[in-house]
Amino acid sequence: MAILRAILTATTGKHAPARVPVAARRPLPVFHIETGGCEGCAMELAALDGAAYGLAATGIAFVTTPRLAEVLLVTGPLTRVMAPVLEAAWHAMPEPRALVAVGACAIDGGPFSENYAVLGGLEGRAPIDLAIAGCPPSPAAILSGLAGLLGG
Template sequence: MYRILREIIRLGRVGDPPPKPGSAGADGVPGYFRHSLAIRQVDAGSCNGCELEINALNGPHYGLENAGFRFTASPRHADVLLVTGPVTRHMAEALRSTYDAMPHPKRVVAVGDCACCGGVFAGSYAVLDGVEAVLPVDVRISGCPPNPDALLRGLLTAAGEPPLAAEENP
C-alpha cells in the first residue's frame, strides 16, 4: 500500500487541466459547455436494431459521456429527443407529450431509416411513417441501423458542432 501511495505522490495529477474560465466562444458560451447535451431516447416502434447501436455509444470506445452527452430519463431535463423506429399510431400521442414536456430550445433527431421515412414499414396501416409526420425533425441519421460513428456525427450536428471527418472519428 505504501508503494502505491509513493507512486501517487511522485506522479501528482495526471488528468487534463480544467478549462480556463475565460475560454468562451463568439456566442459567449464556454467551450467546455458548448456541445453538452441531455438526450431523451424514445422507441416509437422500432425493431431495437438502432437501440443496440445507441447503446454501443456508451461503451469505452466512443465515450459518449466524455464528450458531454448523457441520457436522461425525464424529458423535462432533455435538450434532444432521439427517436427510433416508425411512429406507430399508439405511440404518436406519447411522442407528442414527450416533445411538449421538453424545455426550449429543443431538437429532434430521427435515427434510422424507419424514423426518417418509415423504412420497411412505410405505408402500413399501423404506422404514421417517419417522425416528421408527428414532430418537426432537426437532424436525420439514415441507415438500417446507423453505425455508432454516424450517430455520433448526428449528435454533434444537433449540438451545433461541426461533424467529425471520418479520419478524426474517435
C-alpha cells in the same frame, strides 16, 4: 453489427473508433424514445453508450425524463400507439429543443411504412432538426450527428 465490432475491437486489441471532438460546454441532455420496428437503431444507440465510444467525454448525456432534455431522439417508425407518447414528451421538454430522427424508420417509416399500425416516419409530420440516415446507422454516425448539435 456495431456491438459485434466493439466486442471484436476490445478482444483483438485494435484501437477503438476515434472519438468525435465536440465543443467544450455543458452536457447536451438527450431523451431517447424507441417507437417500435426491429430495434436495430436502438441497439446501435446502446452500443454508442458503451465504453468503446466514450460518450461521457463528448458532452452528450442521456436523461431519463423529457423534462431534463434538450434533444428528443427517436428511433423506429411512428406508430399509432406511440404518436401521443412522442407528442407528450416533446411538450414536456423545455425550450430550446431539438428533434433528432435516427434511422430509416424514424425518418420515413422504413420497411414498416405500409403496416396498418404505422403512420410512417417523422419526415413531413414534425420539424426534424437532424436526420441520421441508415438502417441502422453506425454508432459513429450517430455520435457525429449529435456532436454537430454541439457545434463540434
